[in-house]
Amino acid sequence: MKGFSNALLATSLALLGRVSAAPAEPPTQVLHKRAAPTVTISTGTIVGANGILTEAFNGIPYALPPTGNLRLKPPVRLKSSLGVFDASGIGPACPQFLADTSSNEFLPQVIDKIVNTQLFKTILNVKEDCLTISVTRPKGTKAGDKLPVLFWIFGGGFELGSASMYDGAPLVTNAINMGKPYVYVAVNYRVGGFGFMPGKEILKDGSSNLGHLDQRMGLQWVADNIAAFGGDPDKVTIWGESAGAMSVFNQMSLYDGDNTYNGKPLFRGAIMNSGSIVPAGPVDCPKGQKVYDTVVKNAGCSGAADTLACLRALPYETFLKAANSVPGILSYNSVALSYLPRPDGKALTQSADKLMLAKKYAAVPMIIGDQEDEGTLFSLFQSNITTTSKLVSYLNDIFFNDATESQIKSLVSTYSTLISAGSPFGTGLFNEIYPGFKRLAAILGDLIFTLSRRIFLDAATTLNPSVPAWSYLASYNFGTPILGTFHASDILQVFYGILPNYASKSIQSYYANFVYNLDPNDASGGTSSKSKVSQDWPQWQKERKLVQFFSDYAGYLADDFRSDSYNWIKANLDALHI
Numbered sequence: 001m002k003g004f005s006n007a008l009l010a011t012s013l014a015l016l017g018r019v020s021a022a023p024a025e026p027p028t029q030v031l032h033k034r035a036a037p038t039v040t041i042s043t044g045t046i047v048g049a050n051g052i053l054t055e056a057f058n059g060i061p062y063a064l065p066p067t068g069n070l071r072l073k074p075p076v077r078l079k080s081s082l083g084v085f086d087a088s089g090i091g092p093a094c095p096q097f098l099a100d101t102s103s104n105e106f107l108p109q110v111i112d113k114i115v116n117t118q119l120f121k122t123i124l125n126v127k128e129d130c131l132t133i134s135v136t137r138p139k140g141t142k143a144g145d146k147l148p149v150l151f152w153i154f155g156g157g158f159e160l161g162s163a164s165m166y167d168g169a170p171l172v173t174n175a176i177n178m179g180k181p182y183v184y185v186a187v188n189y190r191v192g193g194f195g196f197m198p199g200k201e202i203l204k205d206g207s208s209n210l211g212h213l214d215q216r217m218g219l220q221w222v223a224d225n226i227a228a229f230g231g232d233p234d235k236v237t238i239w240g241e242s243a244g245a246m247s248v249f250n251q252m253s254l255y256d257g258d259n260t261y262n263g264k265p266l267f268r269g270a271i272m273n274s275g276s277i278v279p280a281g282p283v284d285c286p287k288g289q290k291v292y293d294t295v296v297k298n299a300g301c302s303g304a305a306d307t308l309a310c311l312r313a314l315p316y317e318t319f320l321k322a323a324n325s326v327p328g329i330l331s332y333n334s335v336a337l338s339y340l341p342r343p344d345g346k347a348l349t350q351s352a353d354k355l356m357l358a359k360k361y362a363a364v365p366m367i368i369g370d371q372e373d374e375g376t377l378f379s380l381f382q383s384n385i386t387t388t389s390k391l392v393s394y395l396n397d398i399f400f401n402d403a404t405e406s407q408i409k410s411l412v413s414t415y416s417t418l419i420s421a422g423s424p425f426g427t428g429l430f431n432e433i434y435p436g437f438k439r440l441a442a443i444l445g446d447l448i449f450t451l452s453r454r455i456f457l458d459a460a461t462t463l464n465p466s467v468p469a470w471s472y473l474a475s476y477n478f479g480t481p482i483l484g485t486f487h488a489s490d491i492l493q494v495f496y497g498i499l500p501n502y503a504s505k506s507i508q509s510y511y512a513n514f515v516y517n518l519d520p521n522d523a524s525g526g527t528s529s530k531s532k533v534s535q536d537w538p539q540w541q542k543e544r545k546l547v548q549f550f551s552d553y554a555g556y557l558a559d560d561f562r563s564d565s566y567n568w569i570k571a572n573l574d575a576l577h578i
Contacts, residue, residue: 060134095320136183137230147183148237160192180526197210200289220261223261254347272453276452277356278352359464367472372424377486395443396408431481503552
């Protein structure tokens with residue numbers, strides 16, 4: 001089990017983003033003699049920090065503190081002066097939801113104890129006043145350089161994560177070394193009950209999907225200010241992983257696809273790692289209302305005439321504990337999330353799948369793909385689901401209340417009961433940690449990530465055939481016990497490139513080319529063509545072919561695997577709203 005323990009530790013690090021990349025920056029004492037980089041924007045003078053090849057400006061406020069009467073309210077743009085603002089430290093993390101505070105399960109209890117220690121809160125710098133943005137640029141970049149911009153949206157199931165968990169310096173350093181220098185921007189947005197609270201009270205108040213509104217305001221801040229940092233506001237690519245990737249599509253479909261600000265598009269390209277559409281019921285659906293009512297009860301606000309006003313008036317710690325009293329992502333409920341984007345009729349006018357099919361999204365060139373074993377991480381907590389009937393009941397009761405039992409039985413029947421057919425794929429009789437684990441992992445991975453990606457691509461390239469799309473499947477962690485090429489393992493390989501193997505080098509080259517030219521194969525521009533790739537990545541719509549990345553090579557894969565399951569999911573999307 002030692003290998004499994006190490007893999008689980010790596011997974012946890014990837015999910016939490018606290019990954020130590022190979023040293024790209026020297027000790028602070030070597031740097032302090034250099035003049036700190038300084039940028040002046042409309043709200044003040046921003047003083048950053050030096051690296052070897054990069055300069056960082058962290059935790060710059062872009063909105064008023066979402067506290068007090070602004071808690072559970074749309075963000076309000078900061079317009080007052082910051083004066084001289086020290087952006088040399090670590091930006092704050094918004095309040096986190098890692099585990100259900102009222103859970104009786106062992107792992108959530110352990111996680112809850114850890115995250116509520118003062119040490120953990122200090123490391124993450126957790127604050128309710130957390131709407132900030134961070135910028136990392138090549139050293140010496142100045143206003144007017146007009147470098148392309150890569151705008152990062154972190155993942156974490158819409159319940160955890162922070163921009164400060166992802167150090168952009170190694171990424172920008174690698175881009176410089178490839179001859180494709182760009183400016184990296186990371187937005188902090190509210191998560192969990194602070195950012196995605198559902199319920200009819202929230203809907204009536206116009207305070208739904210706050211995390212997405214935070215992201216949108218971050219994009220608007222980039223449009224207004226990135227030129228002062230040497231970036232080009234007309235060449236922004238949005239990139240996200242997991243919930244961040246789902247956020248990328250929702251930014252494409254927000255306001256029925258209107259991604260303009262002051263008459264210009266906020267972004268021109270999109271990269272989605274492990275995520276696309278999230279079919280979801282409305283903000284005031286029964287499942288959403290149950291979450292709100294549970295929070296209100298545990299907050300002691302049930303008797304209040306205005307329960308939402310009561311939640312806003314609560315002390316921070318009291319509200320945090322109440323907001324985190326519903327099932328979390330690291331629990332039995334898994335990716336049947338308590339907090340997620342839901343249609344509100346205004347920002348998200350319909351469920352993501354319906355917006356896609358109605359062509360109500362900003363169609364931009366995109367890269368989208370998955371890890372081969374997306375579902376393994378989320379199937380570790382359901383060891384009692386050992387039979388087909390229990391699996392059907394679990395999916396029906398926890399995930400898809402709108403589906404009939406007959407429908408779920410039909411879905412499950414498209415997945416073989418043979419251990420050798422499940423995920424981690426291609427591992428024969430191994431890795432079955434409880435009866436049915438590998439089948440559940442295959443189903444959850446396909447429903448939330450892999451086959452939903454194919455459905456998205458099928459619709460997007462049919463509705464907008466002239467807009468190019470490239471897709472991939474990552475298999476570079478094949479052989480990792482229990483988890484395989486697990487969800488979020490691309491944070492290690494793609495974001496940080498910790499393992500300087502073929503996979504990390506080639507993917508970062510493809511991405512750098514895309515940021516410059518909206519084509520992963522085009523290495524022109526920049527300071528050199530070092531980002532030239534070893535093999536062509538065909539557009540998905542031409543042959544429905546994926547690039548499959550292994551650790552030391554890449555191949556091509558027809559995107560037609562598990563076709564029976566794909567056809568069933570595609571035909572029954574309306575029944576699969578979480």
